[in-house]
Amino acid sequence: MLAASRQDLRINVMTDLFLALSLSYLLGSISFAYIAGRIKGLDLSKEGTGTLGARNAGRKLGKAAGLFILILDILKGITAVAAAGLITEQPIAPLIAWLGVVCGHCWSVFLGFRGGKGLASSAGALLLISPTLLFLEMLIMLVIITIFRNIYLAAIIATVFLPLTVWALGGHTYFITIALLIALMILYRHKNNLADLRKSPPSRWRRK
Template structure:
């Protein structure tokens, strides 16, 4: 049952709404803006409505995967594994030759269902980091690290390690954003 849930979550993650908007408009999102089929680039290429639409669908994938795990199993570890699976499907979709989004919206949607309280340390981390790095994406992604000690405090080591893997995935998919921020800071 767990394997089927994780596989279904991964497959759900493969749906990339930004690609559908591109097909309807006749413009390939992969050839415009940053080339990333996520909400931020959809907004950059197709406008604010596209950003909202893509963000909501991507967040919905994460929420649905965690909700399904909660409904079918209930264990926190399975919920986090389901979130990791849907994020992997979003970031590395097999149906799109493993070229997907970066997983931030999917992470947020899943976290809202898993434990919305964990958004508080992320918001606090962002408030502290943003003035220092002056880059929205870098501060947002780096602030996700704050959920690790919170998970350690609220859950067992198994859940903490899965959360660590999820945060590592976000850091990995946003590595160019983080390197760009580092490079800009050094040149100032």
Template sequence: MDRNLLLAAGAGYLSGSISFALLVARAKGVDLRAHGSGNPGATNAGRVLGRKYGVLVYLLDALKGALPAGVSLILGWPPSAAVLGAAGAFAGHLWPIWFGFRGGKGVATYSGAMLVLAPGALLAGAVAFLVVVLATRVVALGSLALGIVTPAALRLLDPTAATGERAPVFAFAAVGGALFFLTHRRNLARLLARRKEGA
């Protein structure tokens, strides 16, 4: 394998493993894992620390996904290096080596990566996220909509995305979006439990 591919993936993973939610909360004297949902992500940071801190964490987490992909492209490395850098950052956010492999849900990091790799598809996913959240007031459902619509939009915008030169981008978009169902499994379980209670 090309050394640049390994470097992109490794650097992406190590940088993705930085949990800005935990670091920002720690600077405020708060252990985020012991408050709110306990999730080290932007949504919980916003709930526990306040909206402005949630936005700050979201932007920093998005930057984790955007930087490895963007720097790889700026350096003239193969497009696959950009995808591997993004995938590494995404994996690092989900399973951070610095924080016991217990990370966030990956929505912001995925969004930052897709902003670089396929901005048009991300825009469609972001619209779906906003529509669902406004309709349901449930961020988790909006995140799932983002994960479904983004790869679907990529395929619609480029019918050859799954098999052509952009296949690695499509694979990242699809696999990353599918992983949202795993990272949001507790949210889904709670929603189903509430629905059964209300039935």
């Protein structure tokens, strides 16, 4: 009887975590950049960089629209983590939601697995999971932007440091693992920017 109860408990935990992952992925798949572009008669996946994120939206729809979309994408991350906490009290649930919302933002099930680069939704999730980690990541970005004036380089370097920073803060193994998975996803979405950086010598990474 006791063994059966433990088995039922494990099944319930796994079900709750799967629900948290699924809901956060679906939430992340809602592309506010795509919606805003369609309202203006544009398909942002075919405009500019083709990325369905706040930066490309800002270039094509105006800075105000880009800022509004940035805020909404951050709120996606916050909402996903908050919802996961309501579904289950398992300590890994917020991290599962972080993984799901970033994955959904990068590869939206509603848009043929197109999407953004995941930075804003990741930041929103981290705001609830670990404000200290978010602060350090933002600090890394600020330093790189100050030196090179290149936001893509800053995003890439901060992403590389993400799992390392989690480790330095004493994060659990599963925290480090999920941070590594998210870093790999974000770096993959920046593959074109990485290719551009590889083609240019470091002396040209600085933007005027």
